[in-house]
Amino acid sequence: MGDIEKTVAGEATEGGLSRRQFITGVGGLGVGAVIGGLFVNGFALADDVLAIPASGGYLLIDQKKCAGCQSCMLACSLVHYGRENTALSRIQVTQNPFGKFPDDMVLDQCRQCPYPSCVDACPTGAMHADPETGARMVDEGKCVGCERCVNACPFTPSRVQWNHEDKHAQKCDLCLESPYWSRDGGPDGTRACEAVCPMKAITFTKEIPIQSDAGYEVNLRNSHWGHLGYPTDNAGRVVSTGSTGSAASASH
Amino acid sequence: MATGGYVGKILYVNLTDGRTEEIPTEQYEQWGGGHGMASALFWDRVADKTIDGFHPDNLVTLMTSPFSGTLVPSASGRTEVTGIGVQAYPIAWYTRSNMGGRFSGELKYAGFDGIAVQGRAEKPVWINIVNNKVTIEDASGIWGMDTHASQERIWELVGGADTNAGDWQALSTGRDSGRTTQRPAVVAIGPAGENLNRNALLLHDAGNAAAQGGFGAVFGSKNLKAISVIGTGSVPVADPALLMDLRLFLQEDYAYDVDDPILESPVPDMNFYGIITRHPGASPVLWQGAGHPNRPQGCLGCFRACRRRWNNGIANGDACAESCYWMASTDQDDRMAATHLLDQMGLNHYDVKNHDYLVALYKMGILGPGKQIESNLPYEKYDKLEFIQAYTSAIANREDIGADLADGIARAAVKWGRYDEDTTSGLLKLPNWGFSEHYDPRVEVEWSYGSILGDRDINEHGVNTHVHWMPTVQGMFGMAPLVSAEELVTQISNATGLPPEGWDYSEEGIYADPKIAAVAWHRHYSRFWIQSMSMCDTAWPNLVRYAGPDNVGATPTVEPQFYKAVTGKDLSYEESLELGRKIWNLDRAIWILQGRHRDLEVHANYVYEVPTSAPYPLPVKENGEWTYSTCLGRTLDREKWEAVKTRFYELEGWDAATGWPTRATLAAMGLEQVADELAAAGKLGAEA
Amino acid sequence: MRGRATFGVAIALAFSLALAYAVRYAAVEGSELLFDSATWILWLAPFAGMAAAAATKRRDPVVEGDRVLRHDDAAILEHWTHGIGTAVLLVSGIALGVWFVPALVGSGEPVWMWMNVHFVAAALFLFGTFYYCANTVLALKRLREHLPTRDAVDFTKRHYGLLLGFKKFSFPPERKYFESEKVAYLLALSATALIVITGLFKVAAHVFDLPEGLMGAMTLTHDVATVAMLFFLLAHVFFAAVLPASWPMFRSMFTGYVSLDHARHEHAGWLAELGFQETGSHEKSAEK
């Protein structure tokens, strides 16, 4: 007992000052370094945002051709997570069963924006543009779950989602990282939603499409579609299937 | 144990005491899903199987399958409904119905493989299911609303996504409960169900109806207005990559290519031809896009999309029979309005379609103001919207002659003392159990045999599309059949594993052993793949491919492949049929306890006495040659039908004298307990 | 006394102000995150803690009349900055969803608010932790008295046995810290170390482009350490504040003092170390 007391006291007196100087030094330097480093960060971040490459391509959906079967949603969830969950689909089809065509449905796919607010908003760089393909996507491990990307997306519903089962942000990566997709994904491969659509209402372009708040302008309806009695004009108002049909319709 | 497909629990709700229970799905996994699980549940939980459909102890189920909510095409969105019905005549059998849409998928995302409801609530209620959380809500504010308004009200209450914005919606405060853009999937009854009409249906979204059997009235008798489900959970899939590959293989090789079809209707905008091509939107067959810009509409995960959604929002999703509700008018707007009203009132088209029978009685001077059958509906305007609206509302609200018709056309005809005469003359065509004629019972016999040996009009189009419609449509257009009669039966034979003669509809063929085997196959295949695995009967089985290098269909190889991909379990085609047979026998045991006996399994008189008067093309083998015959002037032969029954019973291992399964037959399928209960009731078949 | 009071008030005030600021920030600035915009504060905190330690003059325990100085102001500051920081970190961390446990907060604003709360707590926690570490380095004996001896296992058993009311346990004279407390101390130390290291990596990810795999591992470790820390804190609060027997010591974590009687009964060994003799001790200490 006594011996403990001696040694303790001894150390305290002999080494105390030098340790105190050391601590003071480290503390002081650290404070200085941090404050100095502040400026560096400021500039570094700014550059990152401007340096985002354009996406290698864009999904196009013909809202007037969609049959609302949601196969695209099931395919998206399946190829990315190996399970079926419409809430985990990066493409969303919302419809009103009692609605009036063509306003009975909204289709929401990620537009792979040229200036992606989601990437801009990410504090950790988890949300980023793939260097090779330009696809805007998430490094799940880097995601700290702040959901700023979800909030930053200018569209409704947000094209970025919080994956509530795996706890990270998610968004359309054009099937670049789709572990359960036996075909090659990404801008140069095939997208699962596009491949699975039985109405062929989803396609892909490498050109930046004309963008409006309503979405990309697209009409994928050809004469064969018209032959089935469906409108092929952009407005989706006219059914031109031979004089007979029109004659009858004139009476309504 | 399955590694995918199921989400693990079945919800049991007792409305009498508000008790809910979670039944582990494993307990019933051996039955596959859907109808199989439902019948097993019913057997276990309904002690007295002889009760009336309106009895509180009646157990009504809404079941999913391992395929529900997945990418298995034309199998993901259907919901199987079972319980003791109230429609069939003379005995309202334990029966089934089925509806499309997305209810089954949403139910699984909410965490349940099925729902079983028993008991009766004191006052009107609706069941609210949100991500595993079940609450029984007061329905006083919804009771009285039509089927559409009820759903829209519940969307507001549960808080589905806003109609067109489709924004993300949290299902509870914690962010890890997930968010969805979807509306709750609601199944609701209308005035007809509330008024306990025997022809009341369950409606979900627009145009998805579980109509046959009168389950709307069963809901009504339980004071159950609706069930709403929404969830953000996942459905596990054993082999996701394989499922995706299979889906694309089937779609790319067997589905209609909308951009570049191999086989296209010779006339534009003609759904009629879609019977063969299976093009999108083909089902509302008498309606057109002309004058009504619209889109095709498909159930969850479907690759056919047989429905349509119109620019007037009227009769959306109404595919199939209800689109033919009223044909006295050729004004499509009026036809659609009539069908729309039918849906809103919650009435089963297949029972109330007989308004033309009433008009006939009116014309005959039997029905009308001051007539033998008193009724003041405007029959003289039978081809005007005014009439059909009055008629439809009258039934839903039990007004005027609707008071009688609300108990179903069969019981109404009996009450009027006209049943025997009119079902003998064929003026009223109710070939089996009081269900209206669907396909000609005198010639297309899988349908009529299967229906009378079962509980209802079978409504399974998988075979019918090929054997009847392909030659009919081609013939009407003066075009040669897409495949010869011989090629057709060969393909179907390959797909089903039955001899080609199983598909011979000649005077001799329909009574021959191969046909009897075909009927048995049809029952077993349907009980498992259609009714238990929830595959849509207008897409499955996939027997013949007209648009392709050969005519080979995807059945029977693809069904077990999908089963393996989703559940991870191996199941051979033969085993699947055996499972179907087991379910078919369990159902029969219930019917037997309800009073089923060989003597009852006889069609209405007209089937045996009034010859067919319109061409009804079917493949026949005459003098060793396969051809398509118009089958004119055909009736069914009573004696030969009796002989067929005897041989069918023997094939199934049932007592030929009674039509009751023997203990040996049931035991061989592991149904000893069922044999015991039949024995206790003195209704076990005698061993041959 | 006045000094300690000022300390406490100052800390409490600073902390609540920071919290209010964080909440308001989230509400007003929408998705603005202090973790992102004020990362530097977190870098500053450890050094500030060390700097503070360098400027701190410690007082050793001493018998003052009928009471004994157990914790000096520095100890109290260490303890409460570290303690409150830990508690708030746990609450906010768990609210945001830890490991496989579902989050309690909803998407959007609640998330940002709680992350900012987490930030403030982290700053406090880092300051306290490093202030303590520095102090300890300056006076290693304080570390020693925290380290268990070979009696640890046996004593710990007896100690908690007694606290939980098993009278059969008798006790030899304990020193300043019960052997049981020393064991708990080690647990806390390791959990703290893990949380600090992994936490700082997560902070670093806001500035540097760190590999995804590494960050995944860091996040997992952070969450696991959190669960460990949670259990330690609950146990600590129970045995050091909830149980009546611990109240005198709990009080001393505010006042700094325990009564002489208490020390006699519970920490005879410690009193001995302080060179306290029963006879005439009062006069002796009074002369100081």
Added chain:
Amino acid sequence: MSDGIKKPLPEPDEAMVRHAIRELDFAERLEVHKMNPATGNESISVYKFPAAVDLIFETRWSQVSPQGGNHAGIAWVDLGRLVAWVRDTIGDTDFADALSASTAGTSAYKAQMDAMRPVFMERIAQYKAVLAAHDTSEAS
């Protein structure tokens, strides 16, 4: 017709037209089979001439167009019975003769319909003219 030159149908008189478009009794009805996959073959009883035209040609009495109406399915009627019905029940012999002549050499049902359609349209036009001449509004 034998000489291949189509003779216009003789003008019908008002009494005959009014008789033709009257509401029929049950015994006078025409059975038309509506063929569709949803409900199979449904026999529909027709109680007036315009309704028969509507069903068989899927057009509307008030909107008769040469191409016929829509294509929403096929309504099958036994041609022999149809001609007999026009002759005996509707009471228009000339029309009945023209109809039976028009389908000579055709076999496919749709071909027969297409052959009969112009004859129907011609006769209906004549009916309408007669009715219009007597300033009525039967048509609809």
